Amino acid sequence: MTTPRTKEDVVRAAGRLFAERGFHGTSMRDLGSELGLLSSSLYSHISGKDQLLVEVISRGAGLFQALADEVGESEGTAAERLHHLVTGHLHILVEYLDEAATFLNEARFLPAPQHDAVVAMRDRYEATYRAVLEEGIADGTFRSDLEPHLTAIFILSVLNAFARWYRPQGALGSDEIIDRMYRFIEDGVQ
Amino acid sequence: MTTPRTKEDVVRAAGRLFAERGFHGTSMRDLGSELGLLSSSLYSHISGKDQLLVEVISRGAGLFQALADEVGESEGTAAERLHHLVTGHLHILVEYLDEAATFLNEARFLPAPQHDAVVAMRDRYEATYRAVLEEGIADGTFRSDLEPHLTAIFILSVLNAFARWYRPQGALGSDEIIDRMYRFIEDGVQ
């Protein structure tokens, strides 16, 4: 009666467990029983535990990259572009909470090549925030005494912590939180 | 010639490795070789791996608790008390970076009783921030449209992320970062 699991199912379940218990705190047997399988059955879908981490994280990473590219090419004022970055980032977190949490907490356990790629990607992503801040400082939208490098880190700190404390069943809806968070950030830069 | 290791040495090394590789990513053999010992020799200093996590985290937790108590009893304006909380928190992070990182990332792996205690402690700690924000909203120091619960979370998000990205060898000194971070937060509330 139950349909066979797909690779998609396996990667999604891995994201859930890696987010909750960490990569090293999740065994292949844990993952199997989450799916109603023995651990040996997982290897027909994936080549190993490391590859599973790579797949989970690259899903999250790809979405953030796409957002940065989109904003990089977009027209609009610095404030509009910052708003786009902030709300886009938070919408990704809401929709891919497990992948994002795994990305943020477990990327250091990636095999070296993929780990390097993630670090480079995060640097480019931060550079997009920096560029928008510099643009807004230059045209007077943002405060002239802002240090773009640190300010980008502070903004991303507030955004990424969302993945650590937000729970969909919580009292506050994500839209209200996103709205309040953007205003907090806006007040810190304008 | 080498002096014997103390329990203090063991706990400090555990903090370093737990911060770097995570609790489940650190084996007792890793910890032993960090200290030039066999893993079996560790058990004359501590009762088990779990206890080591408890000791590392309770050091960090105790410092934050002391700060909140201090500010809770202190005189001064809301802005002064917030400044005390923010800079005090960051100074703890700078001085006990490994313990704080372990506290922030690995507390979920604590045995249930200690995990519950940490959750309760963090709630009380957040409540101190909330109380200071409410005080400042009431007397007009802070903006009247702030939501104290969310704002406390946003502030702690920026503060705690510091432990994830700050490196003592980095280009910026901790004092300049602390100063800039306080101003970012201040601008978000005033």
Added chain:
DNA sequence: CCTACCGATCGGTAGG
């Protein structure tokens, strides 16, 4: 603090 272990669990494979 070391020697010498222990049972349990780990990621993973061969073969069907």
Added chain:
DNA sequence: CCTACCGATCGGTAGG
């Protein structure tokens, strides 16, 4: 997807 495994490593103990 399961049966039946494998060698390596895990946290931990007994005894000195």
